[in-house]
Structure formats: structure tokens, C-alpha cells
Amino acid sequence: GQQLNQSPQSMFIQEGEDVSMNCTSSSIFNTWLWYKQDPGEGPVLLIALYKAGELTSNGRLTAQFGITRKDSFLNISASIPSDVGIYFCAGQLRGSSNTGKLIFGQGTTLQVKP
Amino acid sequence: DGGITQSPKYLFRKEGQNVTLSCEQNLNHDAMYWYRQDPGQGLRLIYYSQIVNDFQKGDIAEGYSVSREKKESFPLTVTSAQKNPTAFYLCASSTPLHYEQYFGPGTRLTVT
Numbered sequence: 001g002q003q004l005n006q007s008p009q010s011m012f013i014q015e016g017e018d019v020s021m022n023c024t025s026s027s028i029f030n031t032w033l034w035y036k037q038d039p040g041e042g043p044v045l046l047i048a049l050y051k052a053g054e055l056t057s058n059g060r061l062t063a064q065f066g067i068t069r070k071d072s073f074l075n076i077s078a079s080i081p082s083d084v085g086i087y088f089c090a091g092q093l094r095g096s097s098n099t100g101k102l103i104f105g106q107g108t109t110l111q112v113k114p
Numbered sequence: 115d116g117g118i119t120q121s122p123k124y125l126f127r128k129e130g131q132n133v134t135l136s137c138e139q140n141l142n143h144d145a146m147y148w149y150r151q152d153p154g155q156g157l158r159l160i161y162y163s164q165i166v167n168d169f170q171k172g173d174i175a176e177g178y179s180v181s182r183e184k185k186e187s188f189p190l191t192v193t194s195a196q197k198n199p200t201a202f203y204l205c206a207s208s209t210p211l212h213y214e215q216y217f218g219p220g221t222r223l224t225v226t
Binding site: 006030031033035040041042043044045048088090092099100101102104105106107 | 145147156162164172202206213218
């Protein structure tokens, strides 16, 4: 099936540092979503992107829809301990608009050292 | 409060038994989804339903069954035919014109 390559797989950073992660694919996407999952809980939607080149912020989080429509980036500025968790990208493939199906990346595990 | 509920949070079953996981939403969403998550992995789609009385297989439907008799409810049955049922199961819902899926808190199923 279709795959999203999410990197890095894990990150261990110092509190206050900025964080960057990304998702790439060989396929074109119409929508990119970024989720955060706390241990033992369901993912929570952070940011949704619908247009190529779109840059959207949610507090200290900023995400971008790549202009090629094959990638997306998430940045977290000035990390704090509660940023710890697994971050997932998800995309809606061009041509799958009538199903609502999303493809998920493998996740980036973020650990923050106080 | 609008949201998605899944019950129970933890479920234990003996091998060979069927088990049904509950998913209810009061968001008035038409579409609902079931995912499976294994440790260190992403989410894999089991089944999805875009409207009442209709559902489609996802990428890993073998050994699972669903029903969609009400808009609010989308129960998942893990049958004895599922060879490796121990996993974290997540339910989600979305509006038909929106691709933003909202997730429930999950059910952790352990089969021994």
C-alpha cells in the first residue's frame, strides 16, 4: 500500500530547543494532518493543511504543506516537557477524496529533557 | 461535551473467543473508522463506514467484522480468526467533506 516516510523516528532534546520533523512520499496528497499521541491515549489533531505551500501555526507549532504536495513539515519552537509524545503525520491521497481515508506515517517519538 | 467514547479502556480475552469493542460518537459525523496500532508503529485501517448501513474493508480487515446500524455507533468485533489480536484499537470519526479525523481514547485488547 501507499506509504508515508516520517523522520526522524525519535528525538531526544533539551527543554527550550526547537524541533523539526517531516513526512515525505512519492505520491501527491490533497491534505496533510499532524497529530500528537500521548501514551495510552488516542491521537489529537494539531494542525490541518489543505493547500500546497500553506503555512499554518497553532501556538508554538507550525506546519507546512510542501509545494510539491509530496511532503509536509512540523516545527515545534521552544519545547517544553509536555511536548513529549508521538507525533504522526497523515495524508489524504489525491484521488481518494470520496473515501475519506488517510494514510499515516510511522510516527516521531519526542522526548524532552527538563 | 461532544466527542468519541470507546469502552472499555482495557479488555482481556482468552484465545478463541470473539470480542466486541464499542465506539460511540455524538459529533453528528457521518464517517467512522477503526484502526489498529501495534507498539512502535503507525495506524493501520481495519474498516470504515461513510454512512449508516454501509461499510468497507480497510487494509487489514481479515479476522474483524463491523456493523453500522446507527449513525452514532460503529462496533468492531475481533473474531477468533484474527491471528494476532493483541493490540491498541482506535476509533475515529469525520464529516464527509472534511478529512480531519477525530479519535477516541482507544481500547487496549489483550488476548492470551
